[in-house]
Amino acid sequence: MTAMLPKGAAMPIALNVNGEDRITLSDPLTPLVDVLRDALFLTGAKAVCREGICGACTVMMDGKPVMSCLVPVGIAAGHDIRTAEALSGEGEPSPLQRAMLDHDVVQCGMCFPGMMVTLTDFLEHTPEPTREEIKAALVGNICRCTGYERLIDAVLAFAHRD
């Protein structure tokens, strides 16, 4: 499609983030999380470990949760990116987010956007999870505050709310 650009020139990278077409001039190997936060000001995803272990930067790419610290923005071009900001609608928490508030789960908030992205996808595919299944789903999302039990309680209550 394009020839190599002269040294120093930046090639625009087209992204679709939360349903909106966006352009970045970032280096194509820039971690997606940095573009989301620093260029697009979507600060829900957090850059914490930068090695794919903690899950604080989790976003959806083509409907699947991935670690945005390990996705080069040049590879993300053309893919559908959804961040934690897209989970709520017009300022209203999603039903899952509301369940977390109701169960007083949220603490420092560093891991929580990633947790919500992971759990939103998980519950779409596993609407009636067991406690063990929830733990397995969260193995890549680390929380230093809570110890997880209240979070898992809230997910179970949400899943079995009817």
Add this chain to the structure above:
Amino acid sequence: MTASQAGDGQALYVATSLGDAVAALAARAPHAVPLAGATWIMRAPIRQERDHRAIPYVAIGAIDELRRIDVNDHEIVIGACATHAEVAARLGGLPDCRGLAAAAGNAANPAIRRIATIGGNLCAVKFAASDFAPALLAAGARVELLSAAGERELPMERFLANRSTLIPGSLLVRLVVPRGQMRSAHVRLPLRKAGDYPVAIVSMAAKLAPDGIAEEICIAVGSVEPVARRWPHLESEMTGRKLDADRAHALAAADAGSFSGRDAVEAPGWYRVQVLPALVRRAVEILQAQP
């Protein structure tokens, strides 16, 4: 094809076909590097490696041909860009592939497994804790490489031993796993302080006679030494004998000293060696429990 400009004038080239990728690698030789899931390469700054943005990468993850997993009665052909999650899902229901499916389905964490590829995992030369390497060794897999000079196939052992010199200019395109009446197991020891990486791995595949005698057995060890390798002495001691977990443990304990455990921040070398007999025992017990 697309080319994205990188910070110092090098490019991230996004290849759209196998031929396109090979041509791009040849055109950027000798420094070009294929980029699949990117999970290893993006951690280069953490490892304090040289500035990876100076490397001309050729992205191959969008090539459909490299994402295919074809299964027939005789073999399984796995494209190099199939992700861990895709391999786990496709092989999960195959009774002769339990070990390989376990390796794919338990490595790292779910989000990593969705983007990290089998080819990228095997080409990360410095990654000693690969789950795929011992699992594919135990499965007797072969590697297919493609370069401007053509295609060639290598046994997994030879590929792992020589990959640092084989990979430049070549593209790992697929893995071929033979099928048969095999039972298989993949046992790994993760530690909390080791993050998502296992400190030791034992992969085992065996063909058992109706009376439980191991007619063939292949045992591979990963994460203990810098490169996964088979355990030939243990294989020969267990072949032709009935599978016995206690005996396997004793044999492994007697010969574990043949491994030189690697010291790393998550575990000392002696510990990796010391846990091997227990992992061997678990692997044998898993094989015995399989129908």
